[in-house]
Amino acid sequence: MNADIRPIRTAAESSLGDIFAAAREELPGGEAALRVRDEAFAVVGRKGLPNRRVEDWKYTDLRALMREARPLADTPGADEVEAARALLPFGEVAARRVVFVNGRLSPDLSDMDTLEEGLSIAPLAVALAGDAVSALALKGVPNDNAVVALNTAFAADGLVIAVSDGAKIDRPIHVANIQTGAAHASYGRVLVSVGKGGSITLIESHVGDSGAHQTNTLIGLDIADGASAKVLKLQDEGLGTLHLATLAARLGAKAFFESVSLATGSSAARQQIYLDFAGDKAKAEVFGAGLAAGGKRHLDTTLVIDHRTLGCSSRELFKTALDGEARSVFQGRITVRPGAQKTDGKMMANALLLSETAEADAKPELEIFADDVVCGHGATVGAIDDELLFYLMARGIPKAEAEGLLVQAFVGEALESVDDDALRDALSARAERWLSERV
Amino acid sequence: MLSIKNLHASIEDKPILRGLDLEVKAGEVHAIMGPNGSGKSTLSYVLAGKPDYEVTDGSATLEGEDLLALEADERAIRGLFLAFQYPLEIPGVATMTFLKTALNAQRRARGEDELPTPAFMKLVREKADGLGISTDMLKRGLNVGFSGGEKKRNEVLQMALLEPKLCVLDETDSGLDIDALKIVSEGVNALRAKNRGFVVITHYQRLLDHIRPDIVHVMAKGRIVRTGGPELAHELEAQGYAAYAADAA
Numbered sequence: 001m002n003a004d005i006r007p008i009r010t011a012a013e014s015s016l017g018d019i020f021a022a023a024r025e026e027l028p029g030g031e032a033a034l035r036v037r038d039e040a041f042a043v044v045g046r047k048g049l050p051n052r053r054v055e056d057w058k059y060t061d062l063r064a065l066m067r068e069a070r071p072l073a074d075t076p077g078a079d080e081v082e083a084a085r086a087l088l089p090f091g092e093v094a095a096r097r098v099v100f101v102n103g104r105l106s107p108d109l110s111d112m113d114t115l116e117e118g119l120s121i122a123p124l125a126v127a128l129a130g131d132a133v134s135a136l137a138l139k140g141v142p143n144d145n146a147v148v149a150l151n152t153a154f155a156a157d158g159l160v161i162a163v164s165d166g167a168k169i170d171r172p173i174h175v176a177n178i179q180t181g182a183a184h185a186s187y188g189r190v191l192v193s194v195g196k197g198g199s200i201t202l203i204e205s206h207v208g209d210s211g212a213h214q215t216n217t218l219i220g221l222d223i224a225d226g227a228s229a230k231v232l233k234l235q236d237e238g239l240g241t242l243h244l245a246t247l248a249a250r251l252g253a254k255a256f257f258e259s260v261s262l263a264t265g266s267s268a269a270r271q272q273i274y275l276d277f278a279g280d281k282a283k284a285e286v287f288g289a290g291l292a293a294g295g296k297r298h299l300d301t302t303l304v305i306d307h308r309t310l311g312c313s314s315r316e317l318f319k320t321a322l323d324g325e326a327r328s329v330f331q332g333r334i335t336v337r338p339g340a341q342k343t344d345g346k347m348m349a350n351a352l353l354l355s356e357t358a359e360a361d362a363k364p365e366l367e368i369f370a371d372d373v374v375c376g377h378g379a380t381v382g383a384i385d386d387e388l389l390f391y392l393m394a395r396g397i398p399k400a401e402a403e404g405l406l407v408q409a410f411v412g413e414a415l416e417s418v419d420d421d422a423l424r425d426a427l428s429a430r431a432e433r434w435l436s437e438r439v
Numbered sequence: 440m441l442s443i444k445n446l447h448a449s450i451e452d453k454p455i456l457r458g459l460d461l462e463v464k465a466g467e468v469h470a471i472m473g474p475n476g477s478g479k480s481t482l483s484y485v486l487a488g489k490p491d492y493e494v495t496d497g498s499a500t501l502e503g504e505d506l507l508a509l510e511a512d513e514r515a516i517r518g519l520f521l522a523f524q525y526p527l528e529i530p531g532v533a534t535m536t537f538l539k540t541a542l543n544a545q546r547r548a549r550g551e552d553e554l555p556t557p558a559f560m561k562l563v564r565e566k567a568d569g570l571g572i573s574t575d576m577l578k579r580g581l582n583v584g585f586s587g588g589e590k591k592r593n594e595v596l597q598m599a600l601l602e603p604k605l606c607v608l609d610e611t612d613s614g615l616d617i618d619a620l621k622i623v624s625e626g627v628n629a630l631r632a633k634n635r636g637f638v639v640i641t642h643y644q645r646l647l648d649h650i651r652p653d654i655v656h657v658m659a660k661g662r663i664v665r666t667g668g669p670e671l672a673h674e675l676e677a678q679g680y681a682a683y684a685a686d687a688a
Contacts, residue, residue: 386490391527394487395541395597396515396548405540409531409580 013048015069019185020153023072027156029128029136036136040152043144050146059329059361060300062146065242065268070214072154073102073184081106084178089205089234093422095174102179103186103215104157109176118167118198124158124189135160135191138220140276140306141248147272148246151187151218158189161202165195165224172201172232172420179208179215179241188217194227196252201230203423206245206265210238218246225252225279232418233261235269236430239295243269251312253279260418262411262427263290264434268298275303277340280310288318289411291434292326293354300329305345307373308337313344319414320351321407322358323438333365334375341370347377352384352410354403354438404435440465440636441486441605446497447661448485455481457661458497461638463605468637470647470672473658474680479640480524482658483609487521488514501605515541516548518604522594522611529581534593537581538563542600566599570626588619595626606630607638612646624649644676659683 020041027037049066050057084101098121099109105123112121127135136152137143143152163169175190194200206215215237223229237243243266249257263269275284290299305314320328330349351360362379384406392402408431418424441463448456455478463469473479485492486499488511499506506514543553567577570592582590591611598606612620627650639650655671656663664683
């Protein structure tokens, strides 16, 4: 099908082509994987990077945000591993740590020994050596999405985590992604399957130095009937980094999924979340808080929620505070298919603008094809409430500190459901630090 | 202590205070009564520094310092406290966090050390117990889910904790049943001191049975139109404000 490949136009698009051509033979997974990777890369090869004329990318022009394509990261040297060690977050959180430095699994920094009964963790390469096609071409994920396609094309490292039926893994697994050293691109993929009635908590952190890195990570979860999975994320990349991330979860009957995230970093970020309700009476909760100040920082959250089974419920709450010329984008689509009667879906996005020049764009969408459902969405954009500010100041709290309290209260609502105290405290402390640095 | 001279203030170009004079000495409790719309609440907001109001003439000083030149937080630090008629709810800011932030902001501004958490907790517990404020309430979001009475008690708790020089109580009795009124009044009375002044703004004489004023003023159309002893409050209760509304017109 080479006939319909259009000439690649931008510098980034043409170097992506060169980088892929040079790397494709070296990427893990053999022939079967290569076919999927070629197909995935062709999505970008054919259409280029999505720009604002593409509906899903209207507010986040990836072609403009990615003017150049960074080279793929080399295997990190000892210096980079040491630099990464110093950047590791959540030291106070009791979790099993698996660390990726510049996208490469770092055994020195990771703890993959003495796994709990019912838990298995393997490098992505192991899965690619087996059934490469199902590890790369995921179900329930739009494989023609540019961010997903690039991840499929380039993912060289990552994890495959499996929880067997009935196994409750109490100790969270912290997947830390650290970028350090020369500007580079890194791609990672974590696939998690939770067997019937099993449970797992994944913490993902993204931190790094101030380099102009480009990261693209994908987490795919398959949550079987009656199983439970939580993903708690801190996106605190260096302020030069472009962060692209996809979270996809498929929920079986009576499964439970929760995602809580705090975004404080990166120059520009897009978090895509795809929920696929595949069994009846499953429940999902997705909460996010975003803080962006200064420069032209850009935070995009794109949710696609597909209710196709009976009696499922989904809750989404996103809170963003923006200062300077920062901009947030919230796109949320809930689809309720004809068979998904008794669906209960609620989605809310609130943005707080702390400056005259900040911007928040919200695009909530409901597509309902069933007649017995409860669905709602809302979006608000506002400034700090002067009455509340006066109340705090009338008690002697200086204006900047009073504003900080109000912003923290505003975004705090999205972090409340984190039940690990140490983790919640660490996230709150990060938000607090953002506020104190803003002033 | 508090000296207000010929104070004029307006909101959105509409004059509300029109030449108000008031002198409050340390240790005194002044009541300001008056019909609705006479400018009582405006006076409290103008003193506390609410940005919506514009002072067009006159002066207000606390211990000789020009209040009107200060931001709201600076006025609080100088010792002015406004007990709000409608205390605001702030979900996500725990009452305890709010109290601690306020107390430490004031201590810092006065060049004192911040109070360490254990000492702070002990202090709050002592003050809160007397006002019937539970630990659970202190953990909740500021005033969130508090009844009208609980909100007012929380205002008195803040007053007790911050130990201001001049307390302005804006219709503290509104929305209180008789039991809550008693608790709040006892809390206020416990704070009466030789070095502290009070301005108690109220529509009804009822509050003044509990917080006994030294001096009672009648406010109408943005000015103090009559000043007397505690007996004036009873007279107003019996005769209403009709005479003053007419007088000033």
